[in-house]
Amino acid sequence: MTAPELSQPMPRTRKRMNATYRWWWVFQRVSGVILxxxxxxxxxxxxMMGDGVSxxxxxxxxxxxAAWYWQVIDFVMLLLAMLHGTNGMSYLINDYARxxxxxxxxxxxxxxxAVVIIVLxxxxxxxxxxxxxxxxGAFLPGVPSGCPFN
Amino acid sequence: xxxxxxxxxxxxxxxxxxxxxxxxxxxxxxxxxxxAGEDYWEEFQVEAHATDRVLDALHKIKWEQDGSLxxxxxxxxxxxxxxxxxxxxxxRLACKTLLKDLxxxxxxxxxxxxxxxxxxxxxxxMEPFFASYRExxxxxxxxxxxxxxxxxxxxxxxxxxxxxxxxILCAACTTACPVFWTDGQYFGPQAIVGAxxxxxxxxxxxxxxxxxxxxxxAGVWKCRTAFNCTEACPRGIExxxxxxxxxxxxxxxxx
Numbered sequence: 001m002t003a004p005e006l007s008q009p010m011p012r013t014r015k016r017m018n019a020t021y022r023w024w025w026v027f028q029r030v031s032g033v034i035l036x037x038x039x040x041x042x043x044x045x046x047x048m049m050g051d052g053v054s055x056x057x058x059x060x061x062x063x064x065x066a067a068w069y070w071q072v073i074d075f076v077m078l079l080l081a082m083l084h085g086t087n088g089m090s091y092l093i094n095d096y097a098r099x100x101x102x103x104x105x106x107x108x109x110x111x112x113x114a115v116v117i118i119v120l121x122x123x124x125x126x127x128x129x130x131x132x133x134x135x136x137g138a139f140l141p142g143v144p145s146g147c148p149f150n
Numbered sequence: 151x152x153x154x155x156x157x158x159x160x161x162x163x164x165x166x167x168x169x170x171x172x173x174x175x176x177x178x179x180x181x182x183x184x185x186a187g188e189d190y191w192e193e194f195q196v197e198a199h200a201t202d203r204v205l206d207a208l209h210k211i212k213w214e215q216d217g218s219l220x221x222x223x224x225x226x227x228x229x230x231x232x233x234x235x236x237x238x239x240x241x242r243l244a245c246k247t248l249l250k251d252l253x254x255x256x257x258x259x260x261x262x263x264x265x266x267x268x269x270x271x272x273x274x275x276m277e278p279f280f281a282s283y284r285e286x287x288x289x290x291x292x293x294x295x296x297x298x299x300x301x302x303x304x305x306x307x308x309x310x311x312x313x314x315x316x317x318i319l320c321a322a323c324t325t326a327c328p329v330f331w332t333d334g335q336y337f338g339p340q341a342i343v344g345a346x347x348x349x350x351x352x353x354x355x356x357x358x359x360x361x362x363x364x365x366x367x368a369g370v371w372k373c374r375t376a377f378n379c380t381e382a383c384p385r386g387i388e389x390x391x392x393x394x395x396x397x398x399x400x401x402x403x404x405x
Contacts, residue, residue, distance in 0.1 A: 015367040017400075025371060026401070091374065095332050 024087055031084045038077045062130035063144040071125050078121045086114040164199045169254040171196065171207055173219070174261040175271045181218070189268065193257065200250035204237055204258065208244060221272035228384065231320030235272050236261040241322040241382040263325035265334075278334060279321045282341040286363055288348065291356030301353040311350035314343045314392050316385040323379035323389050335368040339379035339389045342370055346392040349405065357405055361396070370396050 046060075047053050064070040089110050097103035131147035132140050139147055171194045180186035196210045205226055212219045221244070223233040228246040235244055238252055238259050252258050266274040292301070317340065324330050324338030345360045364370045370393055379389035399405050 017365050017367060017369075017371055021367065021371070022401075095329055095372075095374075098333070 028084060028087055031080045035077070035080050035084060038073065038080070041073075042077060058142050059144040062128070063146065065125065065128045066130040066144065066146070071128075075122060075125050078125065079118065082114055082118050082121075086110060164201050166197060166199050167254055168195055169198050169207060169249055170194070170257040171204075171211065172257045172259050173211075173271070174259075175219070176262075176268050177218070178270055198249055198254075200248070200254070202249050203245055204242075204247045204249065204252070204260070205233060205244040207249060207258075208260075219272075220270040229318065231318035231384075234263055234320040234322040234325070234384070236263055236325075241326045243320060243322070243384040246384055263321055265325045265327075265331045266321070274325075276321060279324055279338065279340065280319075282324075282337045283319065283344050285337070286341050286345040286348075286360050287356060288344045290348070290351075290354055291359070292353065293355045303352055307352040310352075311347050313387050314347040314350075316387050317343050317347070318385060319344075320384060322382040322384055323387075326378040326382035328376055328378060329372050329374055336372040337364065337366075337369055339373075339393060342373075342393045342396055343387060343389055346396055349396065349399065361400060364396055365400050370400065373397070 045064075046056060065074070090107060093103060093106045093110065097106055131143050134140055172191050173194065174189055175184075175192050176187065176189040177184060178187055180188070184190050194211045194215055196207050196215075198207050198210065205223060208219070208221055208223075212221075221233065221235070223245060224230040226233070226245045228243055231243070233244040234241060236259075237244065237247055241263055244260075249258070260272065262268050262272045262274050266276060266278060268274050319340060321340060323343070324340045327336070327339055329336045330338045342364060345364055348354045349357045349360055373390075373393045375390055375394070377390050379393075380387075380391070383389055
């Protein structure tokens, strides 16, 4: 009776760190710190200030996005969160996907999802109409009390 | 006056108890119902004191119940690093783990360390682990002729790498690392600890050779700071911190 062959460990493929990979590595750390600040600000403003969670409706969101700085803050948060999350998921795929094929497929799905969400989110933030009107030109019900802005 | 042992040995002084050990076993040649290379759990019950170590319980099994149980141990006192194993899902040295610290009311689970090929029972093939260690060149690389007396070093210079000199190559950290488990590409925490010990040594001049080796996608950059290594280290080395120090050197270019 012979002992079963031990499975050999995969030979190490020498892949030097390149500038892009290192840039993403630093980005991951920097964006993480910025996101902590942004997300807790977001949660505090939305859930703690004013009437808390019950205040969130169309008028509340519209009121925020009527101000350019909230548009900028939310856009930065969207971008950083998506890139940070996508990069992290990409690390996970690289760590755990077994074959070249499954790695390529998962990375492609991840990339497409990230692009779609970033484009969609940016469109919502930058083309948002806080004071929508009906056919007659009157404000629709539920618009923020400050309409029209600007 | 000669010291005489008058008091009888207080065997009952420490409470004794029956503990159950569930051991993950594998016989490369097959045994009983189990095919060659099939792994399975087997339970053993041993009479032990609360102050006994897991290694003592394993000895009792091997010596009194089943001589075929295979595990490594050499010094049995936490210095040689031979008996790292996964005890209750945590990597530890069997010779440093007391039964009373493991909730003996439940079966104690004992498995071989993960991520390395199992040869028999708790014995794994350590070669991939040692291969990584060899790659980082774990020896002093000075330049110039050897001095006539010791290479001197200040306490401050020593302090920088003191923590990583404690490594005993037991592989508890590397085999606790979730990235090491994936595809065997990662050097593993231990190799980086081994490199750290020389990179931050003022007497060594091969720092950049080692850093060049670790500046690989499968080197320090594969570390995801899961902290499993720091938690697993039986010597209390702050492994994740050491890895981060190497990353910092690679990012700033300054040692």
